[in-house]
Amino acid sequence: MTNLAAGPREQLAEQLAEAAAEALRQDLSQNDRALLVLSGGSTPVPFFQALARQELPWERVDVTLADERWVSETDEASNARLVRRHLLQDQAASARFVSLTTDDETPEQGVEAVTRRIETLSWPASLVVLGMGGDGHTASLFPDSRELELGLTTDAPVLATRTPSQPQARITLSADRLHQARRHVLHIIGDDKRSVLARALSGDDSRELPIRAFLSCPLAVYWAP
Numbered sequence: 001m002t003n004l005a006a007g008p009r010e011q012l013a014e015q016l017a018e019a020a021a022e023a024l025r026q027d028l029s030q031n032d033r034a035l036l037v038l039s040g041g042s043t044p045v046p047f048f049q050a051l052a053r054q055e056l057p058w059e060r061v062d063v064t065l066a067d068e069r070w071v072s073e074t075d076e077a078s079n080a081r082l083v084r085r086h087l088l089q090d091q092a093a094s095a096r097f098v099s100l101t102t103d104d105e106t107p108e109q110g111v112e113a114v115t116r117r118i119e120t121l122s123w124p125a126s127l128v129v130l131g132m133g134g135d136g137h138t139a140s141l142f143p144d145s146r147e148l149e150l151g152l153t154t155d156a157p158v159l160a161t162r163t164p165s166q167p168q169a170r171i172t173l174s175a176d177r178l179h180q181a182r183r184h185v186l187h188i189i190g191d192d193k194r195s196v197l198a199r200a201l202s203g204d205d206s207r208e209l210p211i212r213a214f215l216s217c218p219l220a221v222y223w224a225p
C-alpha cells in the first residue's frame with residue numbers, strides 16, 4: 001500500500017515496486033522462472049528498496065541489468081553493486097542475479113562470456129525498467145556512442161560501447177533484446193527529465209535521443225517531481 005506520508009519519489013518507487021511484483025507474480029503463475037531487467041544510476045535506489053520488501057517467491061526470480069559500466073563490482077559506479085546493496089537483501093537475496101561484467105580488461109573481451117551467461121536467463125523478460133539520462137540515453141545507448149547504430153539495430157543480445165562523454169567503457173543489452181520484454185517501464189524523476197521526455201515525444205530520431213527507440217513498446221512512464 002502507498003505510504004502517503006512519504007515524498008512523491010518514494011511513493012512513486014512504491015507504486016513501481018508493486019507493479020513490478022505483480023508482473024513477476026503473473027508470469028510466475030505460468031512459468032517456473034521470471035526475469036526482471038533493471039537499470040542503474042541514482043534514480044532506482046528507493047524502487048529497489050521497495051521491491052525488496054515485496055512478498056514474492058524470490059528463489060524463482062532472475063535479475064539482470066540493462067547496462068553496466070566496465071568496472072569492478074566494488075566500484076561505486078557499478079550498477080551490480082547498487083542492485084546487491086539495495087535489492088538483493090532479506091528475502092530478495094534468494095533471487096538469482098546475473099551481472100554484465102567479467103574479469104576481462106575490456107567489455108569487448110568480455111562480451112562473449114556475458115552473452116553466454118545472459119542467454120541462460122528466462123527470456124523474454126517479464127519487465128524491463130529503463131532509466132534515462134539528461135541526454136536522452138537509456139541503458140548504455142548514448143547519442144554519442146560509437147556503437148549507437150549497432151545497439152539500435154543488432155539482433156545480438158549484448159554489446160560493448162564506448163562513449164566520449166562517459167568516463168568508463170560500458171556493456172549494454174541491445175535495443176532488440178530490451179524490446180522483446182513483455183512489459184516496459186521508464187522510471188524518471190525531476191522536471192529536467194520530464195522536459196527531455198517531452199522533447200523525445202515530439203520527434204522520432206532515436207540517434208538524437210535513444211529513449212525514442214522505446215516510446216512505442218508500449219512504455220509506462222513512472223515520473224515524480
Ligand SMILES: O=C1O[C@H](COP(=O)(O)O)[C@@H](O)[C@H](O)[C@H]1O
Binds near residue numbers: 039068069133
Ligand atoms: O548511466 C546510466 O544512467 C541512466 C540514468 O541514470 P540516473 O542516475 O540519471 O538515474 C541509467 O538508466 C543507466 O542504467 C545508467 O547506467
